[in-house]
Every structure is written in C-alpha cells, then in structure tokens.
Amino acid sequence: MALVTRCPSCGHKMDVVALKCPVCGTGVTxxxxIDGLFALSKEQMDFVKIFLKNRGNLSEVQKELGISYPTARNRLNEIVKALGYDVEDEERASEREILEKLKDGQISASEAISMLKGMKKDEND
Known part of the structure; x- marks a missing residue:
C-alpha cells in the first residue's frame, strides 16, 4: 500500500502523527x-526504482521502459523538480550527457546520433 501524502479532501500535504510496530504493537505518536521521496507518484517511484536498479544508466532505463532517451531524461528531471531541486536546461544537459557517453566510449557514434535525433523528435511531439 502506498503512503497517502495529500489530503483526499483538500489536497494539502498530510502529516504523519502515529507509527505502530505490526509485530509487538508498540506505538509512537x-x-x-515525510521525506519527499514518499510524495512521488507511483509512476515516478517505479522510475526511481528502475533508475537505481540500472545504477543511474539512463540508456539502460530507456531500454527497459521502452521509451526514448530524451523521454527518460525528462522523467528524471520531473522527479528531480518534484524533490525540490533545480534542473539545468534539459536539452543542454541531455546533449552533454550523450556527448560524454560518446567520449567515454559507452555508446557508438551512431547511437549518439540516434539519441540526438530522438531529442529533436520529442521536442516536436
């Protein structure tokens, strides 16, 4: 069961006021x-789990989810924003990351070209 973080009536942030051990019944009030991670949507939390499983490799995340690299990058940026952090210009960050992977030999030139073309395609969608 997911933790309810927003009031179903008015939408404001909920506070946790009691914790209880399911084994011995000890309670603390x-x-x-609530940590910001628990305020993420189920879809965002699923993405975070896949991102961590793949040790932060967005190329592997995009392959596993069947989405384009720029879409994976955009989803990650949405999560970063939801956690209250600033996000640098998404297009420049994505381009820079692709070029770094190319430079480090993690991807081929044709993969880099495909990813960069995919970014332009996603912008037009």
Missing part, C-alpha cells in the same frame, strides 16, 4: 515529517 507525534508529528513526523
């Missing part, structure tokens, strides 16, 4: 802050 108070006001507890």
């Amino acid at each position: 108070g006001r507890f802050e």
Whole structure:
C-alpha cells in the first residue's frame, strides 16, 4: 500500500502523527515529517526504482521502459523538480550527457546520433 501524502479532501500535504510496530504493537505518536521521496507518484517511484536498479544508466532505463532517451531524461528531471531541486536546461544537459557517453566510449557514434535525433523528435511531439 502506498503512503497517502495529500489530503483526499483538500489536497494539502498530510502529516504523519502515529507509527505502530505490526509485530509487538508498540506505538509512537507525534508529528513526523515525510521525506519527499514518499510524495512521488507511483509512476515516478517505479522510475526511481528502475533508475537505481540500472545504477543511474539512463540508456539502460530507456531500454527497459521502452521509451526514448530524451523521454527518460525528462522523467528524471520531473522527479528531480518534484524533490525540490533545480534542473539545468534539459536539452543542454541531455546533449552533454550523450556527448560524454560518446567520449567515454559507452555508446557508438551512431547511437549518439540516434539519441540526438530522438531529442529533436520529442521536442516536436
């Protein structure tokens, strides 16, 4: 079961006020802050799990999810923003990351070209 982080009535952020051990029944009451990761949508959390499983390799994430590299990058940027962090210009970051992978020999020139063309295609969609 997912943690409810928004009030179903008004939409404001919910507070956790009690914790209970399911084994012995010990409970703690108070006001507890929910980490921003728990406020992510199920889709975003699934993406984070796949991203971590692939050790941050967006090329592997995009292959596993069957999406384009730029779409994977955009989803990651949405999660970064949802966690309250600034995101550099997405297009430049994506281009820079593709070129770094090419430079490091992680991808071929044809893969880099395909990824860069995919970015332009996603912009037009």
